Amino acid sequence: MISLKVEKITTQKVSEIIEKQIEEWIHSGSFKPGQKLPSVRELCEMFAVGRSAVRDAITSLKGKGLVDVKQGDGSFVSRWDGTSLFHQIHLLEKKNIKQLFAVRKILESGMAELAATHRRESHLQKINAIITELEQTPTVEGWKLDFDFHTTLAEATGNEILVHLTNTLSTTMKKAIIDCHRLIFSDPLLTNKVFQQHVAIYDAISAKDPDTARITMLDHLNFVEQLLSNQSHTYAEGGSYAAE
Structure with a gap:
């Protein structure tokens, strides 16, 4: 499995911390367009958080156009990133x-x-x-x-x-x-x-x-x-x- 840097969770909202961390992985090239992200279970273990926080983070990333979620298959880095238009x-x-x-x-x-x-x-x-x-x-x-x-x-x-x-x-x-x-x-x-x-x-x-x-x-x-x-x-x- 890819060796990834994980920041410790702070008093900031947990899902937002996870969202920013995954976004950093994507922008840094740790995950390429079309590449599958770690599963919800794996992310829960990596960040030591509950499933709801991870799901909220994934939903937000999907909303930004950074992640595509395929039912039953997992989350993938989007091949199109529109966030630069409005960030x-x-x-x-x-x-x-x-x-x-x-x-x-x-x-x-x-x-x-x-x-x-x-x-x-x-x-x-x-x-x-x-x-x-x-x-x-x-x-x-x-x-x-x-x-x-x-x-x-x-x-x-x-x-x-x-x-x-x-x-x-x-x-x-x-x-x-x-x-x-x-x-x-x-x-x-x-x-x-x-x-x-x-x-x-x-x-x-x-x-x-x-x-x-x-x-x-x-x-x-x-x-x-x-x-x-x-x-x-x-x-x-x-x-x-x-x-x-």
Whole structure:
């Protein structure tokens, strides 16, 4: 087995430490594109942590486009790395929010349109399950389901590059998305509005209506962008911070 450097776990969130360590292995060339990573069990033993921490780290790396997970076969270093496009972007600065959402509107409105044309029944079932769980999870933890919703729409297009781009954008915006969900779930009216937006997107895709899918996605992104822009103003008054 390859001899790998493992840093000791600190008081920082365990999954984040594991994520950064694996990311360092990938960027340093210890693992090449297409190469299989150690199994979850092996990583648990190497870091002396539980399976949930390792799985969270792998999920985040998958979201960054660094890792491909093949069911029953393990995790592999992705052959395409889109993180370099966005890794220096700092969120909760109004200009950057506006620029990123300009990209998201172009990307995800077209993605919703394609998903309405190419989606399969398995995609609809997965999206419907996410929406159902989202309705039952009125907490800030709903950001993970929101992440899954958008990445599943990308999968429904059948375009692998769109999947990687969506994962990269969503991961770049992770902290902003979490803060946005904290704001949304503090207000039942906002919670219901965002939930209904997700339902409207799903309904359009289910009905194979690409025009409505595109419009409902744009409406959703415009709404979330405004929430984040308002939030960025609040943080600017009390001290800004960057997204992870």
